[in-house]
Amino acid sequence: MAKRVYNFSAGPGMLPEAVLKKAAEEMLDYQGSGMSVMEMSHRSKVYQSIIDGTEKALRDLMNIPANYKVLFLQGGASTQFAMIPLNLLKKSNKADYVNTGEWATKAIAEAKRYGDIKVVATSEPEVFNHLPELDPKEFRADADYFHMTTNNTIFGTSWKKYPDTKGVPLVVDMSSDILSKVVDISQFALVYAGAQKNMGPAGVTVVIIRDDMIDFSKPETPTMLKYKTHVDGASMYNTPPCYGIYIIKLVCEYLLGLGGVAAMEKINEKKAALLYDTLDGSKIFKCHVQKKEDRSIMNIPFRTPSEDLDKKFLKEAAEEGLTTLSGHRKTGGMRASIYNAMPLEGVEKLVEFIKKFDKANS
Numbered sequence: 073m074a075k076r077v078y079n080f081s082a083g084p085g086m087l088p089e090a091v092l093k094k095a096a097e098e099m100l101d102y103q104g105s106g107m108s109v110m111e112m113s114h115r116s117k118v119y120q121s122i123i124d125g126t127e128k129a130l131r132d133l134m135n136i137p138a139n140y141k142v143l144f145l146q147g148g149a150s151t152q153f154a155m156i157p158l159n160l161l162k163k164s165n166k167a168d169y170v171n172t173g174e175w176a177t178k179a180i181a182e183a184k185r186y187g188d189i190k191v192v193a194t195s196e197p198e199v200f201n202h203l204p205e206l207d208p209k210e211f212r213a214d215a216d217y218f219h220m221t222t223n224n225t226i227f228g229t230s231w232k233k234y235p236d237t238k239g240v241p242l243v244v245d246m247s248s249d250i251l252s253k254v255v256d257i258s259q260f261a262l263v264y265a266g267a268q269k270n271m272g273p274a275g276v277t278v279v280i281i282r283d284d285m286i287d288f289s290k291p292e293t294p295t296m297l298k299y300k301t302h303v304d305g306a307s308m309y310n311t312p313p314c315y316g317i318y319i320i321k322l323v324c325e326y327l328l329g330l331g332g333v334a335a336m337e338k339i340n341e342k343k344a345a346l347l348y349d350t351l352d353g354s355k356i357f358k359c360h361v362q363k364k365e366d367r368s369i370m371n372i373p374f375r376t377p378s379e380d381l382d383k384k385f386l387k388e389a390a391e392e393g394l395t396t397l398s399g400h401r402k403t404g405g406m407r408a409s410i411y412n413a414m415p416l417e418g419v420e421k422l423v424e425f426i427k428k429f430d431k432a433n434s
């Protein structure tokens with residue numbers, strides 16, 4: 073029996089154990105093909121059935137409308153920071169961005185290389201510990217798109233609803249909360265997410281793009297960075313990240329078996345409430361995000377009053393099999409990432425440990 077820990081890593085994160093077991097079973101001989109999925113031609117019939125199955129399962133889970141394409145790309149969410157301006161800055165060359173954290177900051181910096189980028193709201197002066205107020209008067213009516221990060225992985229905030237951009241295409245980085253809760257895809261023009269938080273292994277980036285967002289790219293855009301290249305090639309213009317796409321299929325099928333995203337959301341809400349209630353009720357722990365309505369149900373940064381106590385917490389937690397809990401250097405302290413694959417028992421064990429540590433150190 074493999075000895076597994078509760079891994080609170082922000083990414084790559086845990087995968088459902090059932091998925092890892094199934095992948096292990098199919099490792100040497102995928103369904104009678106006599107090969108591993110890693111060894112297959114991506115042009116083969118058997119692989120085509122895998123990628124088609126991944127797309128179908130994802131469409132079912134997220135209820136993706138027919139006028140959206142689903143792409144499986146490489147380069148991580150970070151490559152999207154460039155692909156989006158290169159392909160979407162098609163008329164005014166303007167885009168509006170909301171700055172809610174480290175990833176948004178990076179997306180803004182990259183977009184500024186290609187167009188006239190306006191930061192319409194930011195919570196940077198308060199170390200992104202809340203979501204900024206959005207004032208529609210700041211939005212530019214002629215912007216080619218409007219960009220937001222749905223869940224802020226490092227600082228632990230997440231949007232519960234999105235602004236009315238009055239027809240300006242809304243583009244979102246959903247890397248750290250895709251498949252964690254029910255969302256209406258039709259409000260977005262483009263959704264992107266690196267797989268390694270909630271969908272599968274690193275190396276695949278999912279892009280869900282509305283049909284009218286595909287026709288343009290700036291003349292200097294490399295072939296590999298044009299959405300049209302990948303739409304025309306059905307994610308097979310070149311060799312796709314074959315194995316990662318297969319794992320996403322297993323993860324999606326696992327979620328469908330659980331009752332879909334709505335069922336997963338209920339479990340996620342329960343896990344997050346358990347952790348927040350414990351931290352809020354403790355003597356020594358404080359959450360980075362105090363405003364309850366802004367809190368993420370995926371990433372929960374918190375700390376004690378001192379760095380030494382934080383270190384002690386991390387050391388003792390690891391001894392209990394509760395690992396990868398250290399916070400990002402921008403917030404310090406701890407961060408518990410409780411993605412879909414973190415079992416309720418993992419959170420229960422963490423909560424128990426937090427209570428014990430609180431008592432012993434207050």
Ligand SMILES: *Cc1c(COP(=O)(O)O)cnc(C)c1O
Nearest residue numbers: 148149150175225245247248266
């Ligand atoms: C992890 C993360 C990224 C970066 O993803 P890569 O795939 O490593 O490029 C971008 N945005 C958000 C919100 C993230 O959580």
